[in-house]
Amino acid sequence: MKNPSIATLASHSALQILWGAKRKNIPSFLVVPQERVFMYERFELGHNNIIVNSFKDILNDEIQNKLLQENSILIPHGTLVGTLTSDEIINELKIPVFGNKKVLLLEKEAELHKRWLDESGVRTPMVFNNIDDVDRLVMVKFTGAKGGQGYFASNSSKEIKEKVKQMGPEAEKNLWIQEFIRGVPMYFHFFKHLDGKNKLTGIDIRYESDANAFGRIPAIIQYPLKLRPGFTVVGNIPVVVRESLLQKIFRIADNIVEASKKLAPPGLIGPYCVETIITPNLEIVVIEISARIVAGTTAWIPTSPYAEFSYGKSVAVGELIAEEILNAYKNDSLEKIVS
């Protein structure tokens, strides 16, 4: 069998995925809309372009056949999960996908996601299914929303109703009201290896516009203008965690892995992310799980403190993906890490 190559969509964490492949001498294919070709060519990633009109074209027979011919493994990331429907992921992607496609649905489908969190037994924010029930400060989110756009904080059902109405029926349908948890965000990057090891590879803070700069506007200006922050993710900042919290974090991650095995056997494979709020009482509240590489891992290229501790060497998630594929290929067990 021909040596494996990797493929990915030209967005989200593609730079890192291509970089990791290059570090391990794995050929790479970038599924890229014409208008982004120039951008990826500003870097030295040694990739091959597969030019498309839109990311959905990854489903086209011609493109899938080309990638099958190249023995290519598709590395999924947030853009893939956001672009394709669950049905398309499961039934229309013929090329092998790194990891477990069914776990991607645990991330993608609101009901499954809720069941995954419940099954994991982790602490999560209270959810309000009815706007009228809102009796405290809440975060108003929308499932399927990309990167936090449109999210807002409120403590008034009247206000939530008005704003959601203004946003239209799509917003009403995807409404997801979570108790506002007092604390600071921290996003823990893990990697579940084929040998069973569940490793911490890094941590980031999301940089949200304009939530992360909103505190620069003084109350004397905020208050009369009734200003509210936005929560659109525009970047990521590296961070390390208070060491005594790691014990709880690994328990949570292990529970999430076990729950994924139960709900979508054989469960998580490769990188995933546990997205939390750490409260002033040092409780860890899980707000979301990502079932694949997250963009925040790019803050830790070429290495992170936790990668150094976990692997005894300098390594980043893009490279770990490439390594995992090479190892499986050498051991004739590629089928165990793709789906």
Next chain:
Amino acid sequence: MKNPSIATLASHSALQILWGAKRKNIPSFLVVPQERVFMYERFELGHNNIIVNSFKDILNDEIQNKLLQENSILIPHGTLVGTLTSDEIINELKIPVFGNKKVLLLEKEAELHKRWLDESGVRTPMVFNNIDDVDRLVMVKFTGAKGGQGYFASNSSKEIKEKVKQMGPEAEKNLWIQEFIRGVPMYFHFFKHLDGKNKLTGIDIRYESDANAFGRIPAIIQYPLKLRPGFTVVGNIPVVVRESLLQKIFRIADNIVEASKKLAPPGLIGPYCVETIITPNLEIVVIEISARIVAGTTAWIPTSPYAEFSYGKSVAVGELIAEEILNAYKNDSLEKIVS
């Protein structure tokens, strides 16, 4: 004499300390409560476990004898300083401790700490010994408090009295009211070498719950609910400083070293941290000193800009500790860097 090994308590910055030892091929012993053993084994640090019920067990004869047999040097960190009493540190620890135990007391004992700051001649926040004297915005802290839990900001003596009363007599006893300094926090990591060199190794910002996310809550919600932030340290963020401030920072660090020599000869040995607020007028106000490795150094594994500049190579504090021990061992001067 047998080659030296290192030992440390399984918390705070143990990951980094073990990692540094491994990089220099020094055997390491982790004094670890059973429930944390699994967590440290998620990393590849090559350490030996010494399992205890609680960190205080480091004082047990059996454990100390084992470590003495292994020619082990105990690397102190925040958990050691927070767990043991001053008397225990000085009189009950029979194993050699890296650095100068007496300087640990300059950090630990409120009165000594104040004297250290005074002797250093650095600018510090005004202290209010009497709640009734509070006439401006202050930070209400508690000595002995771990990692900022319970701290709050206030500008009302009435409010401070009420809150402190609610918190109980222990809080009243440990009350420490500092003028609130307008500015941004910056924590400067230094290393005092046996050869006399006083080197900058990195800088971090503490990530506090929920102070570092409090500004995301708009005034329109904060104000009517009278919300207040918490100041529990849950992580650290890497930062670099405006270069023209380094001159002042080194003068401050040198003064702190000189003061430590006077108050606790031979003064600081190894890593320490100068914890500051930088004001909008570029004044540097010292709020605290740590007399040993701080957790924020882990944000800069495997290296930092200042480590690159200071040593001309990639190195982090855990590794510098290991190097300092090896150098002293080779030069037959271990006794000069332990106490």
Next chain:
Amino acid sequence: MKNPSIATLASHSALQILWGAKRKNIPSFLVVPQERVFMYERFELGHNNIIVNSFKDILNDEIQNKLLQENSILIPHGTLVGTLTSDEIINELKIPVFGNKKVLLLEKEAELHKRWLDESGVRTPMVFNNIDDVDRLVMVKFTGAKGGQGYFASNSSKEIKEKVKQMGPEAEKNLWIQEFIRGVPMYFHFFKHLDGKNKLTGIDIRYESDANAFGRIPAIIQYPLKLRPGFTVVGNIPVVVRESLLQKIFRIADNIVEASKKLAPPGLIGPYCVETIITPNLEIVVIEISARIVAGTTAWIPTSPYAEFSYGKSVAVGELIAEEILNAYKNDSLEKIVS
């Protein structure tokens, strides 16, 4: 011809510039006031000191002759641009300056800067030439001000008038009122190479006192005291950007390069920085351009994710400068990268 050396003023990003030269074995000269000599000697940068009374002494014949004799290339940074007048830069500096001096004026002179932004066709904040026209939240800045000192936010022309009056005639003269853009700051570091490549080398967030900690003060305290943040830059924090924004960012950077060619041929050479606000709608607003190395690049020593992607190796801007000089020297085209 003698091998080239580099020279720089002892401030801003001198540590990085010296470090980069050392990594490439280029001799370096630090033009340093006596009181800062000790500080730079705390690091291992292998530089030679040229001691001066003030940075302006770089214009003295004796010093310029010494540097000419050493075949030295002056690496400009923020302190050079802030210390010398435009006339001094263009007419009194006899030593070769790395990059294009005329582009430094595009940064330095308010009118030229405005023309550069206009010519680039990038989105910029609306400017108010008359205080009475202020009808929204604005940032009140002062051209020539160093590192944000004195900047304030306001939405009242009355208040702006009073404050500016208090600050004196110099402030009135340099007044620069920009619409306050809701969003988060991001500073993109680029390097324009002699071979035409326009590379991304890193991104930072400025750490401003006390804007970046102002949100820690609750509205219940801020509001009655009418507190306002300061915007003095005291450090830099590393960050990575949402990958899908890079397409826009490269278009902006390319437009800025093209505009520099038109306004100051041959345009930008070497490092520069595009200083932006990213809005919640993912628009990129350019607030300023720096036409030389920025201090924030030091947050990414010895390397950054984007340097790894751009060059396929670990490298930082100080080192890229040294490399660019060596390459030009070897190809006998030094004159193309200095002015």
